[in-house]
Amino acid sequence: MTTGAFPEPVTSLIEAFSGLPGIGPKTASRLTYFLLRAPDEQAQGLATALIELKSRTTFCEACYNITEWQPCPICRDGHRDRETICVVENPLDVLAVEKTGVYHGVYHVLHGAISPIEGIGPDNLKIGPLLERVRLNPVKEIIVATNPTLEGEATAMYLQKQLAGLTRVSRLARGLPVGGDLEYVDEITLVRALEGRSEM
Amino acid sequence: MTTGAFPEPVTSLIEAFSGLPGIGPKTASRLTYFLLRAPDEQAQGLATALIELKSRTTFCEACYNITEWQPCPICRDGHRDRETICVVENPLDVLAVEKTGVYHGVYHVLHGAISPIEGIGPDNLKIGPLLERVRLNPVKEIIVATNPTLEGEATAMYLQKQLAGLTRVSRLARGLPVGGDLEYVDEITLVRALEGRSEM
Numbered sequence: 539m540t541t542g543a544f545p546e547p548v549t550s551l552i553e554a555f556s557g558l559p560g561i562g563p564k565t566a567s568r569l570t571y572f573l574l575r576a577p578d579e580q581a582q583g584l585a586t587a588l589i590e591l592k593s594r595t596t597f598c599e600a601c602y603n604i605t606e607w608q609p610c611p612i613c614r615d616g617h618r619d620r621e622t623i624c625v626v627e628n629p630l631d632v633l634a635v636e637k638t639g640v641y642h643g644v645y646h647v648l649h650g651a652i653s654p655i656e657g658i659g660p661d662n663l664k665i666g667p668l669l670e671r672v673r674l675n676p677v678k679e680i681i682v683a684t685n686p687t688l689e690g691e692a693t694a695m696y697l698q699k700q701l702a703g704l705t706r707v708s709r710l711a712r713g714l715p716v717g718g719d720l721e722y723v724d725e726i727t728l729v730r731a732l733e734g735r736s737e738m
Numbered sequence: 739m740t741t742g743a744f745p746e747p748v749t750s751l752i753e754a755f756s757g758l759p760g761i762g763p764k765t766a767s768r769l770t771y772f773l774l775r776a777p778d779e780q781a782q783g784l785a786t787a788l789i790e791l792k793s794r795t796t797f798c799e800a801c802y803n804i805t806e807w808q809p810c811p812i813c814r815d816g817h818r819d820r821e822t823i824c825v826v827e828n829p830l831d832v833l834a835v836e837k838t839g840v841y842h843g844v845y846h847v848l849h850g851a852i853s854p855i856e857g858i859g860p861d862n863l864k865i866g867p868l869l870e871r872v873r874l875n876p877v878k879e880i881i882v883a884t885n886p887t888l889e890g891e892a893t894a895m896y897l898q899k900q901l902a903g904l905t906r907v908s909r910l911a912r913g914l915p916v917g918g919d920l921e922y923v924d925e926i927t928l929v930r931a932l933e934g935r936s937e938m
Contacts, residue, residue: 544833545806547794551787557780559772565760570791571830572759574804575849578792580757585788587751588781591773594747604774606745629774630767633744649775 548574600671602647602664604629612644619643621678625668625697627651627685635683643681646671651689652696658689660696668697672704679706686712748774800871802847802864804829812844819843821878825868825897827851827885835883843881846871851889852896858889860896868897872904879906886912 555566573581598610622643632645648663682697684690701707712730755766773781798810822843832845848863882897884890901907912930
């Protein structure tokens, strides 16, 4: 979309937006045109938020979640059960579990999942710090909440092997999503739902 | 998505992204998480582009296209035919016409189209400046290139009435899109294609 018809600041912003995942040149142009007509404060607010994201946040030294303080508010919270660790792939997953309101333990964010195709091995994730954390402060249970994908499963298997003997390791249940329709559920999910069936 | 699980700078950026058209809270969270892991330069580059978009650009006093200079490079270009004006709804349309490489006249950007539903009348668009521009410097032809939508058509009709007697007014052809399939073309487009048929 870079042509002489647009001034450099416009093409620069279109290119910057295009560098974000899921945003192509057409969407980038529309966002830019929207901001051109929006009040100055909106572009300024977005710019400030972008700068503060990097300058004001860091990763918690204990659980690797995003935080403004060390340790993060969850790790610091005296009401949380520090002997239960929920292991997730990324900070958005922490948010998802927190929103349920039923989990009162702490977290450990791996920042990804094992993926040989993408060249991501255990050493590229925060698995070492998790093992060290558990060795230093023994816990009752580790709930592996990686995604129900090939990469998430591989990561769960690896964690299970590494943590064997150190603590109890559990995995989120696989089964029918609530509100789903049996007719449209994929075979693998149905197999897992049958395997994991419970007495009524 | 604003919860205590995320620090304020993160929720601020999620909210700022959510304020953009077509970006919901889920996408905003993903973009934010992407930038958290991306090199500092990427968030910084986007922030700078946002600030420069507003500080370094303005609208051309002649044609109302986005520009860094007064008048814009197209209006200033001595090789362009200043007696032909292509009237478009927004700056992205200028880009679309420029990309064809076959148009050598100048432009006039209306910044929208007449839409009674959205409360946009002729006075909210750059129609007054267009009439004044044509009265001061008579032109040979005005090509109305508003969108083939209800609003675009209404705007074209209005312009035609206002410009009647002042200059020749033409409208982009409506017909079959190149590469399209007759079978899938809507009725109105087919009617327009029949009406506008040409000798072979």
